[in-house]
Amino acid sequence: MHSLDLHKELEKWSASHGGSMHDAVVIAHDEQRGVHMQVKSDWPKAIEPETRAISTPLSITMSYYNAIDYKSTKGSYSSHDVKLPQAFIETMGSEETFAFFLMGHYLRGEDGFWYPYLRTLPQPGHLNTPLFFDQEDADWIEGMGVIEASHFRYAIWDKKYEECITKLDELDFEGSENYTWELYLWASTIITSRAFSAKVLADGVEASDLPESGISVLLPLIDLPNHRPLAKVEWRAGTKDVGLIIRENIRPREEISNNYGPRNNEQLLMNYGFCIVDNPTDYRIIKLGVGKDSPLGMARERQIQMFPAAANNNDEHYYIFNIFYPLLSPYRPMEHSVFSPALFDALTIMHGNEREHRSITIEESSITIPQTYGNGRCTLAALAQLSHELIAHIMQLQDSGRDLPSEPKNVRQMFCKIYRDGLITMDKAALIIATWTIARARALNRGEEWADTKFLLEEHFSQIPKGHFSDHVLSQIKVRILERTSLLPKNGQLFRIGELYSLLPEEMQAPAQACFSSVLEYIKIQVPGLAIDPHSLFSLVVGILVATCQSPQARPKLSPRLTKWVDFLLEQYPAPTGFDGDHAVGRENIDAMGQVVSDLMARAWLDEAGVTWIGPESTWMEPGWLQWAWKVAKEEMVLLPLEPLQVLVTENPPMQKQAVMYVPNE
Known part of the structure; x- marks a missing residue:
């Protein structure tokens, strides 16, 4: 029998127990959406918000309450001839009890109460969640985390199944050999993918017996509509039934959708076995x-x-x-x-x-x-x-x-x-x-x-x-x-080394840069082969900028942005009291540079470089201050990806980085 015909039979079975569908609603089928619900093509107008599209009687819902033959003043739920041992129920808990109860009714076949419903569900061997993937399927999600999550879930369910079967065997439960691992995997997946929260039974179960979690409910017919992100629907609990209430206008021929919540494609694939193209709630x-x-x-x-x-x-x-x-x-x-x-x-x-x-x-x-x-x-x-x-x-x-x-x-x-x-x-x-x-x-x-x-x-x-x-x-x-x-x-707010000079007045920029270059050349001569890292280079420039801000001659000419930043650094990083001699990891270069530059400072070299605003009494390039500047450079630098959008052009761009200095612009 075609799946559409099976669902038509399900509709009749639900109606025989008091269920109903709105006159404007019909079960339909096409290649793109499979079996689904929609507004009839010949219906004269759109159905409006607050329309009850489907009513599912509490008497045909399926949950843990059925497994325990629950009875209260609010409602009763029959097990319909599938009886699990009380010791099993008490030991294994509500989730495993429900899974084995569902397996029991599947094994009853045509004799089972829920047979008209269960035969419309995906059957064992025909589910599409990653737990059922073969290697060729799994190759499509290699390195995406879903396979690992599936293995994790598989291990948990495998352990629970073994505990359940062991318990049934201990209790000499008749027919336990029919409760196979494959059937358990099917039942657990059905519950994960189709069950609703026990809140849908809020008016049919005593409040004291309704936990916040751990109990799920299968709702025949209401679980038929496909998921659509942001579909406006409500599952309304009642004393006799559960209703699917439409909260938006839906025009003739348009599909009536359910809404599983803002699920991303990973959750949809993992739990339901499908994904949505351009899923707006993906993350x-x-x-x-x-x-x-x-x-x-x-x-x-x-x-x-x-x-x-x-x-x-x-x-x-x-x-x-x-x-x-x-x-x-x-x-x-x-x-x-x-x-x-x-x-x-x-x-x-x-x-x-x-x-x-x-x-x-x-x-x-x-x-x-x-x-x-x-x-x-x-x-x-x-x-x-x-x-x-x-x-x-x-x-x-x-x-x-x-x-x-x-x-x-x-x-x-x-x-x-x-x-x-x-x-x-x-x-x-x-x-x-x-x-x-x-x-x-x-x-x-x-x-x-x-x-x-x-x-x-x-x-x-x-x-x-x-x-x-x-x-x-x-x-x-x-x-x-x-x-x-x-x-x-x-x-x-992010500067490369050479760009930091732009923080100075225009007339100071070229001399300051020339000063930096001559220091660098002198270091290369005095310490051949010294590898100078970005931290050390930035520390030299930071030193020049700090010395400039400390110069009474230069400070009045400087921008508020530069002086505020330097004053902030001096406040945040304590000034050195001298060369500390502690060769911190990664600081070897600046310590070697400091010794060399101390010799350079003994000459009338600043004037030669054109940095006339820094007097010979300045200590800005003594080893202690260079250590301070190195610390500042290390802390205030940011490593950016170089040409990050190159990954849009080529599949394997080089993962290069560039060092920049952060200078607030506030």
């Missing part, structure tokens, strides 16, 4: 390894001490959202509309420096570094790390998909391709958002009027190959950028 879960002794780990411990209830919050909400994700506050900053606040806050702390860690704010619902002067650095460091992670993930997905067939061979592979393609698009869109804020931070001496922003945006988007995204996706990326405020409203 990717990020796993962060947080050590207990790390700043974030210690902050979490402190949070629990301050707010003990925080210990119960195990969901970390580390997400990268689809750019179409609709369930966000319109007041969220642009960056938080793509990277969840919890993820972003965690990364700012993980990549914050010692100075920023001193300002960590701990509240019951969050741990953050506040957006005060100077703390934009950790925001940019978090975006840089996100960019690195996105590039690596895109390359991993592209690499693992290189040997796949050009087209899927079955429906499982088709859904896997949807999942894979969606992840790549999501990552690439998120990368464009992350690198846009970084690009603005690198936009030195650029205005912030609409015309300036438009020019910068065109410059940024010119790196995206034509046709790489659909117009719809490209337009939405622009909407995210232009319609939301950024965490960093000011441009021009």
Whole structure:
């Protein structure tokens, strides 16, 4: 019998027990949607909100309450001749009892009460969740985490099944050999993919017998409609039935959909065996390894001490959202509309420096570094790390998909391709958002009027190959950028070494740069082969800028931005009292440079370089001050991905980084 005919028989069976469907609703079938529900094509008008599309009597629902022959003043639920031992029920609990109860009714076949319902469900061997994939199917999701999650679930269910069968054998339960592992896998998957919360029985079960979790309910007919993200429906509990209530207008021939909630494609594939093309509620879960002794780990411990209830919050909400994700506050900053606040806050702390860690704010619902002067650095460091992670993930997905067939061979592979393609698009869109804020931070001496922003945006988007995204996706990326405020409203906060001189008045820039170059040349002569790292180079420039700000002759000519920054550094990083002699890891170069430069300072070399505003009495390049400047450079630097959007052009771009110095523009 065709599946549509089976569902028609299910409709009749439900009606015989008091169930009903609205006159405007019909069960239909087509190749694209399979068996589904829709408004009749000849219905004269759209059905309106508050229409009860389906009513499922409580007497045909199936749950743990049936397995225990539950009876109360509110309602009774029969086991219909499938009796599990009481000792089994008490030992194994509600979830396993329900799975074995479902298996028992499947084994009864045509003699079972729920036979008209069970034969409309996907049968054993015909489910499409990853637990049932063969190797060729699994190749389509290699390296995406789903296989690992499936193995984890498989191991848990395998252990539970063995415990259940062992218990039934101990109790000499007749026919236990028919309760096979394959049938248990089927029953558990059906419950995971189709069951509703026990809240749908709220008016049919005593409140004291209705737990918050652990009990699921199968609702014949109501579980037939396909999932549509954002479909406006309600499952309304009643004393005699459960109703599927439509909360939107649906026109003739349009499908009536259910709504499983804002599920991403990973959840849909894992639990239900399908994915949705361009799923608006798609997102990717990020796993962060947080050590207990790390700043974030210690902050979490402190949070629990301050707010003990925080210990119960195990969901970390580390997400990268689809750019179409609709369930966000319109007041969220642009960056938080793509990277969840919890993820972003965690990364700012993980990549914050010692100075920023001193300002960590701990509240019951969050741990953050506040957006005060100077703390934009950790925001940019978090975006840089996100960019690195996105590039690596895109390359991993592209690499693992290189040997796949050009087209899927079955429906499982088709859904896997949807999942894979969606992840790549999501990552690439998120990368464009992350690198846009970084690009603005690198936009030195650029205005912030609409015309300036438009020019910068065109410059940024010119790196995206034509046709790489659909117009719809490209337009939405622009909407995210232009319609939301950024965490960093000011441009021009990240400087390469040579660009730092632009902070000085124009007449000082060339002499200061010449001074830097001559120091570098002298060091190379005196210490041949010395490898000079970015930290050391930046420390030399920082030293020049600090000495300039300390010069009574130069300071009146300097910009408020430069003097505020230098004063902030001197406040945050204690001034040296002399050469400390402690050769910290990575500091060997600057210590060697300091010894050489001390000799250089004995000459009338500053005047020769044209840096007349720094007197010979300045100590700015003595070993102690160079150590101080090295510390500042190390803490205030950010490592950016070099040409991050190159991953849109080629599949294996070099993962190069560039060091830049953060100078607040506030």
